[in-house]
Amino acid sequence: MARSAIFFSLLFLISALLALLYAFGFLGLFLAALTATTLLIVFLLFHPRNQWLVANRSRVGGAQCVALTFDDGPDPMDTPKLLDLLRKKGVKATFFVVGKRAEQYPNIVRRTWAEGHLVANHTWSHYPLFCFLMPRRLRAEIERCTESIRHCCGFPPRFFRSPVGLRHPLLAPYLENAGLEYVSWSIRTLDTFTANPNVLAERILNKAANGDIILLHDHLPRGTDAMLEALPRVIDELRQRGFDFVLAGPREDAGGTLEPATCEPVP
Ligand SMILES: [Zn+2]
Numbered sequence: 001m002a003r004s005a006i007f008f009s010l011l012f013l014i015s016a017l018l019a020l021l022y023a024f025g026f027l028g029l030f031l032a033a034l035t036a037t038t039l040l041i042v043f044l045l046f047h048p049r050n051q052w053l054v055a056n057r058s059r060v061g062g063a064q065c066v067a068l069t070f071d072d073g074p075d076p077m078d079t080p081k082l083l084d085l086l087r088k089k090g091v092k093a094t095f096f097v098v099g100k101r102a103e104q105y106p107n108i109v110r111r112t113w114a115e116g117h118l119v120a121n122h123t124w125s126h127y128p129l130f131c132f133l134m135p136r137r138l139r140a141e142i143e144r145c146t147e148s149i150r151h152c153c154g155f156p157p158r159f160f161r162s163p164v165g166l167r168h169p170l171l172a173p174y175l176e177n178a179g180l181e182y183v184s185w186s187i188r189t190l191d192t193f194t195a196n197p198n199v200l201a202e203r204i205l206n207k208a209a210n211g212d213i214i215l216l217h218d219h220l221p222r223g224t225d226a227m228l229e230a231l232p233r234v235i236d237e238l239r240q241r242g243f244d245f246v247l248a249g250p251r252e253d254a255g256g257t258l259e260p261a262t263c264e265p266v267p
Helices: 002-023 027-046 079-087 099-104 106-114 135-151 171-178 199-207 225-240
Strands: 063-073 095-097 118-121 182-183 213-217
Touching: 002 027, 002 079, 002 171, 079 106, 095 099, 095 106, 095 135, 099 106, 099 135, 106 118, 106 135, 118 135, 118 182, 135 171, 171 182, 213 225
Parallel strands: 063 095, 063 213, 095 118
Antiparallel strands: none
């Protein structure tokens, strides 16, 4: 909470300073201060691995481990195809589900969990301007998704990722209250913009290193064919290099017992 207060105080002081500089005609200083402030705020709210506003993990620990994570599902067509593929390859992954989609397709979320994957909170509606939400809506976005997952799986999630990785000045205290830990990523695959499976596979294979958390999507407006086509090659080649696929965090069963992870995640 202290950092949220510092953030808002800083914002207030900077606004006052900018108003004074502008009022007294220091236009050069005004523009310099405005640019510096904008860059600082963009870094704090938009950088996926920034720890200052919200502590987060963006890597998993252990020798030769990587974690595949899939955001924005469940999708009625693509998520079952992905689950079939992961089952065939014997790979476990982490799914950050959107609450209202989970409520629409609860059987897919149940299947995801039943097949050994980790199901996590990706907000209720995936509001794109997440960093500007009013406090009440922010809390509702977190809590409604948690309830939706509880309804599907029988217990609440332990991990959270915000839409596009955006931060919010009040996110840290709200996550703490909700018992959620923030999980970021270290490889952004840009699968949202790539329709070519070879380009996508190369992008992942060229970057992948020990401990990476890889960001992919199992629901996109134009479908996830490129990801579904690229993934078998990515899995096979990473396995050949000696990598294991692990969850982004430990899984909790319905009784509240933590299942041990193959690789222990690091903060
Ligand atoms: Zn998302």
